[in-house]
Amino acid sequence: xxxxxxxxxxxxxxxxxxxxxxxxxxxxxxxxxxxxxxxxxxxxxxxxxxxxxxxxxxxxxxxxxxxxxxxxxxxxxxxxxxxxxxxxxxxxxxxxxxxxxxxxxxxxxxxxxxxxxxxxxxxxxxxxxxxxxxxxxxxxxxxxxxxxxxxxxxxxxxxxxxxxxxxxxxxxxxxxxxxxxxxxxxxxxxxxxxxxxxxxxxxxxxxxxxxxxxxxxxxxxxxxxxxxxxxxxxxxxxxxxxxxxxxxxxxxxxxxxxxxxxxxxxxxxxxxxxxxxxxxxxxxxxxxxxxxxxxxxxxxxxxxxxxxxxxxxxxxxxxxxxxxxxxxxxxxxxxxxxxxxxxxxxxxxxxxxxxxxxxxxxxxxxxxxxxxxxxxxxxxxxxx
Numbered sequence: 001x002x003x004x005x006x007x008x009x010x011x012x013x014x015x016x017x018x019x020x021x022x023x024x025x026x027x028x029x030x031x032x033x034x035x036x037x038x039x040x041x042x043x044x045x046x047x048x049x050x051x052x053x054x055x056x057x058x059x060x061x062x063x064x065x066x067x068x069x070x071x072x073x074x075x076x077x078x079x080x081x082x083x084x085x086x087x088x089x090x091x092x093x094x095x096x097x098x099x100x101x102x103x104x105x106x107x108x109x110x111x112x113x114x115x116x117x118x119x120x121x122x123x124x125x126x127x128x129x130x131x132x133x134x135x136x137x138x139x140x141x142x143x144x145x146x147x148x149x150x151x152x153x154x155x156x157x158x159x160x161x162x163x164x165x166x167x168x169x170x171x172x173x174x175x176x177x178x179x180x181x182x183x184x185x186x187x188x189x190x191x192x193x194x195x196x197x198x199x200x201x202x203x204x205x206x207x208x209x210x211x212x213x214x215x216x217x218x219x220x221x222x223x224x225x226x227x228x229x230x231x232x233x234x235x236x237x238x239x240x241x242x243x244x245x246x247x248x249x250x251x252x253x254x255x256x257x258x259x260x261x262x263x264x265x266x267x268x269x270x271x272x273x274x275x276x277x278x279x280x281x282x283x284x285x286x287x288x289x290x291x292x293x294x295x296x297x298x299x300x301x302x303x304x305x306x307x308x309x310x311x312x313x314x315x316x317x318x319x320x321x322x323x324x325x326x327x328x329x330x331x332x333x334x335x336x337x338x339x340x341x342x343x344x345x346x347x348x349x350x351x352x353x354x355x356x357x358x359x360x361x362x363x364x365x366x367x368x369x370x371x372x373x374x375x376x377x378x379x380x381x382x383x384x
Contacts, residue, residue, distance in 0.1 A: 053210075077220075273309070288371045
């Protein structure tokens with residue numbers, strides 16, 4: 001009986017309820033979308049392996065490391081495997097077409113990143129072709145890349161025009177794998193630079209190191225840096241997660257601003273919801289007094305108001321959560337490769353549910369308390 005009464009009361013003023021539900025829907029949807037943006041910002045760090053280290057020049061990523069370091073790193077105790085990578089930074093047709101491009105050593109790099117899933121045929125074709133590239137399925141879908149296509153990039157860090165052939169399209173092991181990268185042969189980059197700018201040959205951007213025991217990551221990092229201390233190119237070795245978080249920290253102000261806005265949205269809709277419930281309780285003062293006169297206690301009156309508030313918040317929250325998935329998909333497509341990983345997580349869904357419930361409970365608190373204290377005589381005198 002009480003549930004039927006709650007829902008009947010909730011929709012007694014259809015326009016007011018509809019507007020409140022719409023507001024809640026927008027708020028919960030916005031909160032979920034903004035939370036997903038924040039998670040996407042940290043996706044690289046969250047997906048990092050605790051068994052991989054990144055070795056870079058201690059001064060800055062701008063400065064390279066000698067190719068000769070690879071063998072020396074191999075010899076350090078605790079190192080299981082070593083690969084290398086160079087950021088390329090080429091332009092595809094238009095500067096706005098940004099996506100990640102790395103020159104890698106395919107034979108070692110792919111073993112270090114099992115999350116990049118390739119078919120046997122694609123792997124074979126990519127390894128055989130010096131000008132071949134492998135692209136993620138999201139990148140391929142965004143720009144229409146197909147196997148066999150020739151892709152021309154205009155170099156920025158490495159001058160000139162560079163022609164590549166798409167030989168492989170990789171997928172992700174899970175939803176959090178970055179499938180918006182282009183990877184090509186470091187040998188092709190190195191050999192070309194030896195011809196164009198000989199002094200830039202045999203230079204490596206970063207080394208990727210796999211440690212045999214993740215618990216020894218800090219120890220191995222110190223050993224690598226000690227090996228090259230006082231050399232012409234000293235190193236800074238850190239875990240892959242720390243390396244990724246270093247990039248995130250550069251835009252930390254943006255992340256904080258997004259987080260503040262997401263909570264501000266919830267606070268605003270809380271104020272709207274509280275006003276709605278206050279108006280509702282004030283209009284029904286006489287009804288609550290009548291219920292008390294019939295023998296219903298203050299707890300019953302409070303339950304009606306809390307129930308009505310939670311019902312409205314529940315409907316708005318459910319619609320907002322349901323809309324989060326299609327809106328997030330549309331947003332991810334519109335952003336292209338700007339957010340390589342854009343997935344609505346279970347944590348975000350839980351926060352959306354919690355926020356909707358909190359709005360319902362907090363908005364009803366004061367009206368329910370006041371209504372429970374209304375005296376029968378005073379309530380029956382009320383004209384709303």
